[in-house]
Amino acid sequence: MKKILVVGSLMTDFVFRTSKMPSTGETFIGEQYEKYTGGKGANQAVAAARLGGEVTMIGKLGNDEFGKEHIESLKKERIAHQSVLLDDTSRTGVGNVTIDSDGNNKIIVVPGANLELKTVDITNHKKLIKDADIVVLQLEVPMDVVYRCINIAYDYNKIIIVNPAPAQYFDQDLAKKVDYFIPNEVESSLLTDKTINNIEDAKDAADILINTGYKNVIITLGDAGAIFVNKNQFKYFNSIKVNPVDTTAAGDSFIGTLAYGLSRNWNIDQIIESAIKASGCTVTKLGAQPSLPTWRDIENLKEIVK
Template identity: 60%
Template structure:
């Protein structure tokens, strides 16, 4: 099995459940509160590791209790963390997650130490990139740090997966270095200036992203499925019909599981099918990392009809 390196963010998620998300000026009574280790980078690393992938993580934490909890979480999941640094001044990133009765969420993030992960830090751990086969990135760390990681991974001929979340403009010179570009419909809308509300919109947005230089575009559409596109193939795959409790980390579950599939030398379609099943299970559970499934759970779901 190939080695996966996730370079990205850590967040401690403070999760509030309420019947409905309050509007401006309104106070609502919540039904529960929980604290979970999260962050897009850490979630994706845990998602791949929970499937028995060989995973390492690179990122930056605050020298505080939340930071120590993240290290304990990585250790428990068997994720290598020699490239995780502690910042002496910034606090560990925190996310405030509010979830309504339908599982929809609103999230406010205070990045903290994530934004202190520097180009110098990436260069310091170039050997960790060299020892990896697949490098997974998101945008909850400084964009120039992401670019440096892409440059080094490309230099060493690594497979690069980029999840453009949260969405922001990306240097066009980076696009042709990325092997798999995986936005959701909201991110694709922002990056293409095209509203993505249905499958036809997704096809148009994926075409625009290909024209921007990305080699393979995998556009996740929530409960509407996934669209995969490159210059020679256009493929739509349906999603499982699940009762969502909390959609937090569904995209991270997809990406970590997809990376695991690639690490096993699966073709793209097989890896996407695994990732669809993983994210389907994730939305049925509360929290980010606690919701990420095992390989056995995914295999059980994949035995069932997709419309069940």
């Protein structure tokens, strides 16, 4: 089995359940409040590890109570965490997640120590990239850190996965070095100036990204499924129908499962179908990391991807 390295963010999520989103200036009484370990990087690492992947993580936490909770969480998930650094000048990143009765969410993130991850930290842990087979990246850490990781991983001929979230400018000169570029429909629209209303729109956006240089593009479409595109292939994958409770981390579950599938040398159809099932499991539970499935959870999911 191939080794997975995740370089990215760790956040403490404060999750509020409410029957509806408050309007500007409105105070509304919520229904439930919880605190969880989260962050796109950590979520994707946990998603892959919980399925049985061999996972290492690089990131930065504040040297505070939330940071200590993250370290304990990584230990529990059997994720190698010696390269998750503690910063004495910044607090651990936090996210405010508000979820309505339909499972839709609005999120405010204060990155905190995540923004203190430096290129020198990546250079100091260069051996971890050399020892890994798959490198997974998102954009909740500084972009120069992401670029440094891509360049090192490319030089070592690693499989590079980039989840461009939150959406922002990405150096197109690096596109050819990325093996799997995985935005959702909102991020795809922002990156291509292509409004996505249907599968054909998504394919057009993916073609733009392929022409930019990305080798393989997967656009996740929420409850509409996902598409896979490269220069030789287009394929649509249907969603599964579940009753959503919280859509937080559905994308992270998808990407962690994809990384795990690649580590097992599965074919792309099997990988994406499993990733969609994993996302389906995730949205049926509250919270980011608590909702990430085990392989047994995925196998027990009765709905079948068609």
